[in-house]
Amino acid sequence: MTIGDAAIAAFLVAVLSCMMPLLLAAIGETVGEQSGVLNVGLEGVLLVGGCAAFATTLATGSFWLGFLSGAVAGMLLQSLMVLLAVRLGANQIVVGIGMTLAGAGASSMFYDWAFASSRPRLGKPEGLLPSMFPILDAPSAWVPILSLHGMSYATLVLAVLTSLWLHRTAPGLRLRVAGQKPAALDSVGGSVVRTRSFAVLFGGVMAGLGGAYLAVISAGTFTPGMTHGLGFLAIVATMLARGRMALLVAVSLVYGLFVATGTVLQLTSVSIPSDVISMAPFVAVLIALAVFGGRDSPSGRGLPSGRGSPSASGH
Amino acid sequence: MSAAIDLLLRTIAPILLALVAGGAILVALGADPFAFYADVLRLGLEGSGWQQTLTAMAPLLLIALGLIVAFRAQLWNLGYTGTYLLAAAVVAGVAPDLLAVMPFGLALLLLLVISIASGAAVAIVPAWLKATRGVNEVVTSLAMSFVAIGVANLLVRGVFQDPTVSVPQTRVLDLGLMLPYLPSTRVHIGFAFALAAVLILHVVLTRTSFGLRIDMLGASPRAAAHAGVDVRRLTFAVFALSGALVALAAAVDMLGLWGYMRADWNPGYGDKILPFVFLARLSPLGSIPLVGFYALFATGGTIAAQRAGISVDILSVYVALVLFFMVLIEALGSRLPFGRSYLRRGLIGGWR
Numbered sequence: 001m002t003i004g005d006a007a008i009a010a011f012l013v014a015v016l017s018c019m020m021p022l023l024l025a026a027i028g029e030t031v032g033e034q035s036g037v038l039n040v041g042l043e044g045v046l047l048v049g050g051c052a053a054f055a056t057t058l059a060t061g062s063f064w065l066g067f068l069s070g071a072v073a074g075m076l077l078q079s080l081m082v083l084l085a086v087r088l089g090a091n092q093i094v095v096g097i098g099m100t101l102a103g104a105g106a107s108s109m110f111y112d113w114a115f116a117s118s119r120p121r122l123g124k125p126e127g128l129l130p131s132m133f134p135i136l137d138a139p140s141a142w143v144p145i146l147s148l149h150g151m152s153y154a155t156l157v158l159a160v161l162t163s164l165w166l167h168r169t170a171p172g173l174r175l176r177v178a179g180q181k182p183a184a185l186d187s188v189g190g191s192v193v194r195t196r197s198f199a200v201l202f203g204g205v206m207a208g209l210g211g212a213y214l215a216v217i218s219a220g221t222f223t224p225g226m227t228h229g230l231g232f233l234a235i236v237a238t239m240l241a242r243g244r245m246a247l248l249v250a251v252s253l254v255y256g257l258f259v260a261t262g263t264v265l266q267l268t269s270v271s272i273p274s275d276v277i278s279m280a281p282f283v284a285v286l287i288a289l290a291v292f293g294g295r296d297s298p299s300g301r302g303l304p305s306g307r308g309s310p311s312a313s314g315h
Numbered sequence: 316m317s318a319a320i321d322l323l324l325r326t327i328a329p330i331l332l333a334l335v336a337g338g339a340i341l342v343a344l345g346a347d348p349f350a351f352y353a354d355v356l357r358l359g360l361e362g363s364g365w366q367q368t369l370t371a372m373a374p375l376l377l378i379a380l381g382l383i384v385a386f387r388a389q390l391w392n393l394g395y396t397g398t399y400l401l402a403a404a405v406v407a408g409v410a411p412d413l414l415a416v417m418p419f420g421l422a423l424l425l426l427l428v429i430s431i432a433s434g435a436a437v438a439i440v441p442a443w444l445k446a447t448r449g450v451n452e453v454v455t456s457l458a459m460s461f462v463a464i465g466v467a468n469l470l471v472r473g474v475f476q477d478p479t480v481s482v483p484q485t486r487v488l489d490l491g492l493m494l495p496y497l498p499s500t501r502v503h504i505g506f507a508f509a510l511a512a513v514l515i516l517h518v519v520l521t522r523t524s525f526g527l528r529i530d531m532l533g534a535s536p537r538a539a540a541h542a543g544v545d546v547r548r549l550t551f552a553v554f555a556l557s558g559a560l561v562a563l564a565a566a567v568d569m570l571g572l573w574g575y576m577r578a579d580w581n582p583g584y585g586d587k588i589l590p591f592v593f594l595a596r597l598s599p600l601g602s603i604p605l606v607g608f609y610a611l612f613a614t615g616g617t618i619a620a621q622r623a624g625i626s627v628d629i630l631s632v633y634v635a636l637v638l639f640f641m642v643l644i645e646a647l648g649s650r651l652p653f654g655r656s657y658l659r660r661g662l663i664g665g666w667r
Contacts, residue, residue, distance in 0.1 A: 023612035038391070041455065071344050080639065093391055093453060094593065098638035099588055105631030112626035113344055224628065239454045275472065279465025282458040286440065289455060293448040 010087065011260055016148065017218035019256030020155050021046070021210040025234035026241070026248050027162050034166060034243050035199035036179035036192075039081055040096030042207055043231030044103020047224075049211030051072040051107035054122070054222035063125045067151060067212045074208020075201050077103055082197045084258055108224035109265070121221045125149040148215055151209075156249070158206070159240025163245030176243075210234070228278065236285045255281055322365035326594050330608070333636035340632065346623040354622055357641075358459040359615025360631045366501045371610040373505040377564035378584050379602045380516050382592045383403065389533040390445075390550060392557045394456035395511075395585030397463025398437045400507040402430040402562035404467035407485040409474030414492040423494075427566055435555040436563020437463045442554035452554075471578040483578035494571035499505055503571035510603075512560070517599040520534055529553060561585070585612070587631065590638035609634075 025042055032039050037044075052073035057066030080099055084090045166172040177185040178195040185192050214230065215222040233255070241248035262277040338348030347360055359368050378395060384390035406426055413422040441455040468483075477486040495504040520526035531539040532549055540546045564584070569576060591609050595601035620627045 018404050038453065040457070084639065084646065088643070088645045090642040093393070094589075094638065095642060097393075097586060097589055098635045098642070101631045101638070102635035105628040105635060108628035109344070109626045109632065112628070116626075224626075229461050233460065236454055236458050239451075272473070273469060275465045275468040278461050282461040282465075285458050286444070286455060286462065289444055289450045290448060291451060 007309065011264065014260035014263060015253075015256040016152050017214075017256075018259040019084065019252045020152055021214035021257055021279045022234055022237060023159065023217060023249060023252040024155055024210030024213060025207045025231060026237045026252065027159055027245070028203035028210070029234055029238040030243055030245070031145065031166065031175070031199045031206070031249060032196075032203035034179045034194045035175045036182060037086060037196055037203075038092055038096070038201050038235075039078070039099075039200065039203060040093055040232075040235060041077075041099025041103065042096075042234055043227055043229070044100040045077050045204055045207035046103075046211035046227045046234075047107040047232045048077045048103040048130055049208030050215035050226065051110055051211075051222050052208070053212030054215040055110070057216045058120055063149065063151070063216055066216045066226060067209055070208040070212025070215075071205045074206070074211065075204040078200055078204025078207070081204075082200050086193055086196045086200060105227060111222060111224050112272070115222075118238060119221075122216055124220070125217055151213055151217065155209075155213070159245050159249055166243065166245075181277055205291070207231070207234075233281055234287065235302065236282065240285055240288055325644060325648065326605075329590075329594065329637050329640035332640040333633055335634050336640075337629070337633045340629070341550060341623070341625070342571075346625055351619050351623050354619035355612060355615035357615070358618045359611040363501060364614060368607070368611045368614045369500075369502045369506050371614050371622055372606055373509045373571060374564035375501070375584055375588050375606045375610055376509040376513055377603065378561050379588050379592050379595075380512060380599060381557045381560035381599045381605050382585070382589060383562070383595075383602065384516070384520070384529070384560065384597055385553055386592065387533050387597050388529045388549070388553045389536075390442075390553050390557075391453045392438060392441065392456050392554055393453060394437055394441065394460040394463065394558070395561045396581065397460030397467070398558050398561040399565045399584060399612040400467040400581060401437055401463040401470075402433045402565035403473065403576050404470045404485070405433045406430050406566045407488070407573070409471055410488055410492075410570060411486045414488070418582070419492070423570070426570065427563065430562040430566035431559040434558035434560070436558075437562075438554040438558025439551065442551045446550045468574075468578045471576055473578075477575075485576045488570070488574040493574055494529060494567070503567075505567035507569035508567060509542050509564075512563070513599045513603060516560075520599060578580070583631075587634045590634055590641055594637070601630050 025046055029039060029042055049070035053066035053070030056069035057063055060066075077099060080102075081092070081095055085092045086097045135227075164172075166176065174185060174190050175195055175198075177190070178192045178199075182192045184194065210230075211227070214227065219226060237248060237251045237255070241251055258280065259277060262272050265272055266274075316463075334352070338352075341351055343347040354609060358364050378399065381395060381398075382392075406429065409429065410422075410426055413425055421440075437459055438456075440459045441450075441452045444450040444455045445452045449456050471485055472483045475485045477484055479486075496503055496506050497507060505546055520529065528539065528549055531542060532546060532553070536546050539549075584602070588606060591605040592602060595605045616630050616633075620629050621664055
């Protein structure tokens with residue numbers, strides 16, 4: 001590996017470190033939103049997922065087990081949204097704010113209780129195929145790409161599969177109908193509640209994976225409140241992409257490039273204040289929304305729905 | 316069961332259940348919940364505790380008002396965190412200069428006006444996007460909150476940075492230039508100001524046509540428009556008022572309690588007061604005892620948690636538990652036949 005390769009690898013890792021947690025969380029949020037549930041508690045789910053993944057990876061030494069535990073933890077917290085909002089018809093925003101508080105509070109408490117005195121860190125994750133390099137004798141330009149953790153590739157695969165599921169399959173169509181015309185799904189014998197429950201739990205898995213990526217791959221540790229608004233950024237990115245997965249990947253990539261470039265520039269004389277870097281995506285989103293307007297959202301989004309209930313009509 | 320008792324029960328039950336569930340968490344972490352709750356009460360009430368509790372209530376009441384105004388109109392202004400922090404940065408940044416060059420009363424008035432302007436400016440962006448571009452205010456007010464937080468930190472690290480210290484913070488306000496205390500207490504007059512604001516807003520929301528229009532907008536924007544309400548103008552007015560009230564909380568807090576603002580500081584008032592605002596059924600008067608309870612719990616709980624060797628973030632968990640039990644009781648209550656749901660459409664029945 002030459003110095004050029006090392007620099008490319010470092011930059012690539014920096015880009016993916018920012019991009020992947022955002023993309024994972026936003027894929028999950030997209031599925032939830034398409035089914036008619038706006039989850040503003042994503043920040044809490046990311047934190048819980050990250051905390052669980054970190055603790056598991058630290059205990060077992062396996063990054064993949066860490067991801068599994070992050071996904072389970074995210075799904076567990078998200079099941080509150082299923083129970084209270086989807087099943088019992090409570091307001092999604094109120095439940096979401098509770099999830100943010102619960103997730104942030106619980107993960108911080110757990111960290112304090114388990115790690116505050118030792119403040120452990122994880123080692124570097126293994127690349128996808130580290131042992132194959134000598135055999136492959138790959139051109140050196142490929143080395144940085146092949147040395148990434150497998151979850152980076154899995155995320156992109158998940159993005160493609162989710163897109164196919166939403167737009168090319170019957171279950172995906174049903175899911176989008178649950179978001180846009182719950183009554184229509186109801187009238188053909190589908191269950192809005194079951195469809196939304198599944199979508200929300202899937203969102204929990206993805207956000208849990210996103211938090212896990214942030215903790216075990218990007219940061220190599222968990223610290224309370226480490227997301228710094230990434231969950232809200234994912235909500236905003238989801239709104240911007242309006243269910244189109246390619247756009248979501250593009251938005252996440254631009255964000256990753258932006259943050260990584262900002263970090264690189266801080267090493268030079270042209271330094272951008274970190275406050276500007278952290279607020280710029282939100283400024284960009286507000287401008288985009290001002291320009292393109294709000295032709296967004298499944299119209300049934302945010303409304304509770306029960307079979308035969310008046311609210312199932314989406315009004 | 317009479318309606319009043321039912322109401323009281325539904326307000327208190329979520330808090331009691333949260334205390335029980337939170338106690339179980341304390342046990343799991345190896346702490347003694349009874350000692351913790353005794354500490355909370357002692358630290359929050361005894362000695363100077365009650366004065367700290369009342370001082371903490373001042374900004375919390377004003378933020379609660381800001382949330383109540385918006386939520387009554389079914390406008391989800393979730394930008395309270397950024398609104399608070401930007402106003403805090405601006406007030407803390409300019410206060411030392413203003414108070415130095417002009418009489419106290421005039422400077423104070425000017426500072427309040429500045430904070431109102433900063434709060435309204437943050438809130439007006441989602442209002443504009445909703446009223447003219449049809450963009451949902453939940454996401455835009457959240458995004459605006461992060462923009463405001465960024466600007467606040469830039470200001471504190473930039474023009475408002477105290478050059479004499481190395482940490483990024485504003486100049487510390489001279490103790491003699493802060494809000495005076497109420498007679499024979501150590502509670503600054505911001506508390507009385509907040510109480511007065513609660514009373515005024517209660518009258519405005521329940522006894523004036525403006526309040527009625529807000530409730531109509533909350534009940535149904537289409538019906539409100541049909542009845543001759545200028546929905547667009549009212550949306551702007553509600554957002555601006557909501558932002559202004561949250562910003563006033565910051566001004567009162569900076570001038571009365573803290574005296575300076577540090578970069579990346581965030582007390583997180585809004586999220587924690589939100590469940591109690593709903594428990595108060597979006598009534599300004601009703602928010603006084605509930606905000607008082609949270610102020611007591613937070614004041615005593617911060618030190619009690621340290622004593623028990625537990626992260627202060629347990630307060631967030633308690634608030635979340637209150638919220639979940641409230642939602643659960645409300646949702647089950649609206650299905651089971653124990654009376655009509657007490658809440659406005661805000662909590663049950665979704666949003667637009």
